[in-house]
Amino acid sequence: MKKLLALTALLPAPALAADGPFFSLRNTDFVVLLAFILFIAVLFYFKVPSMLGGLLDKRAEGIQSELNEAKALREEAQTLLASYERKQKEVAEQADRIVAEAKREAEAAAAQAKEDLKVSIERRLQSAEDQIASAEASAVREVRDRAVSVAIAAASDVVAAKTTAADQNSLIDDAIAQVKDKLH
Numbered sequence: 001m002k003k004l005l006a007l008t009a010l011l012p013a014p015a016l017a018a019d020g021p022f023f024s025l026r027n028t029d030f031v032v033l034l035a036f037i038l039f040i041a042v043l044f045y046f047k048v049p050s051m052l053g054g055l056l057d058k059r060a061e062g063i064q065s066e067l068n069e070a071k072a073l074r075e076e077a078q079t080l081l082a083s084y085e086r087k088q089k090e091v092a093e094q095a096d097r098i099v100a101e102a103k104r105e106a107e108a109a110a111a112q113a114k115e116d117l118k119v120s121i122e123r124r125l126q127s128a129e130d131q132i133a134s135a136e137a138s139a140v141r142e143v144r145d146r147a148v149s150v151a152i153a154a155a156s157d158v159v160a161a162k163t164t165a166a167d168q169n170s171l172i173d174d175a176i177a178q179v180k181d182k183l184h
Contacts, residue, residue, distance in 0.1 A: 022030055043049065163171070 021027065024030060
């Protein structure tokens with residue numbers, strides 16, 4: 001940069017444009033050149049270019065640290081995203097397992113309900129068959145009892161018609177004797 005400034009100062013282009021001698025304080029171009037050189041010298045004296053370089057370096061370091069921080073945040077976000085995706089996948093798998101388990105339990109409950117219904121139907125059929133058998137036995141007993149009653153009535157009518165009073169008295173005496181023998 002210093003070389004560029006020195007080269008610019010030595011170029012005779014401004015000197016050719018002015019009237020009179022170039023190295024005179026009356027020549028405005030020479031005065032502007034001197035002011036410019038003085039300005040540049042003051043800048044170098046107070047180390048402005050190094051300060052500007054330091055500020056630029058500091059700004060570059062700040063930008064680099066922000067980039068590094070952004071990179072770290074991005075990596076952390078990607079890690080979190082991967083974690084959440086993994087958790088979402090695990091939750092989806094768990095939900096699938098729960099649904100499968102619920103289906104299996106529902107099928108088992110339906111099978112158990114069918115079995116219970118079958119047992120209940122068999123029990124009711126057995127109960128109905130028992131009631132039918134009981135009613136049948138009761139009907140058979142009633143028919144027998146009725147038949148016995150009818151037979152007794154018929155037998156008593158036949159016996160009454162065929163037996164005489166003397167035969168009846170001897171039958172009564174025989175019955176009393178049988179009862180006496182069985183009681184003693």
